Amino acid sequence: MSRVANNPILIPSNVGVKLTDREIKxxxxxxxLSLPIHELVDIVHKETALYCSPKQSEKYSESLSGTLRALISNMIYGVNQGFVVGLHLVGVGYRAQLQGKNLALNLGYSHPVEFISPEGITIEVPNPTEIQIKGADKRKVGQVAADIRNFRPPEPYKGKGIRYINEVIIRKEAKKK
Structure with a gap:
């Protein structure tokens, strides 16, 4: 039995849940946010909690019930409080600025890099070397952060590039004569 799926998902008072046969909103x-429900997983809404359980006692359906429980828990947290991922630009002349909803990045290339913000994501630039990505969908926030980081990933010799706020770059020593 999945230990993750055994825990109930507590629903705060300011969050509404609509449960149909094959979808949860x-x-x-x-x-x-909405999520399709797999046919091997049963979700029960009792008072202020949701319970996920497998319909069969197979390993696959038990693992699916744990995964679905984690996804629903993230959705409830996202619509209630939201997710935030911070990025830090390290390098001489590396900076970011907002142009409307789009993000303009100077990353040492011969041209500025433009990033168009997707629907449901807000990007903030508190100072020119920091970027904050906010949204309700955890997967989308993480994917946008990974896409922005991919423009100039941190390199191990000087540490230049775009890194997550809490990321540690293991530095390499330069070649010696």
Whole structure:
């Protein structure tokens, strides 16, 4: 039995849950998220909690119930409080600025890099070397952060590039004569 799926998902009072046969919709102050439910997983809504359980006692359906429980828990947290990922630009002349909803990055290339913000994601630039990505969908926030980081990943010799706020870059020593 999945230990993750055994835990109930507590629903805060300001979050609405609509459960149908094959889909769950969760609505809060940060938006509306929906997720299809696999046919091997059963979800029960009792008072202020959701319970996920496998329909069969197979390893696959038990693992699916744990995965679905984690995804629903992330959705509830996202519509209630939201997810934030921070990026830090390290390098001489590396800077970011907002142009409307789009992000303009100077990363040492001969041209500025433009990033168009997807729907449901807000990008903030508190100072020219920091970027904050906010949104309700954890997967989308993480993917946008990874896409921006991919423009100039950190390199191990000087540490230049775009890194996550809490990321540690293991530095290499330069070649000696």
């Amino acid at each position: 969760i609505e809060g102050k940060n938006g509306l």
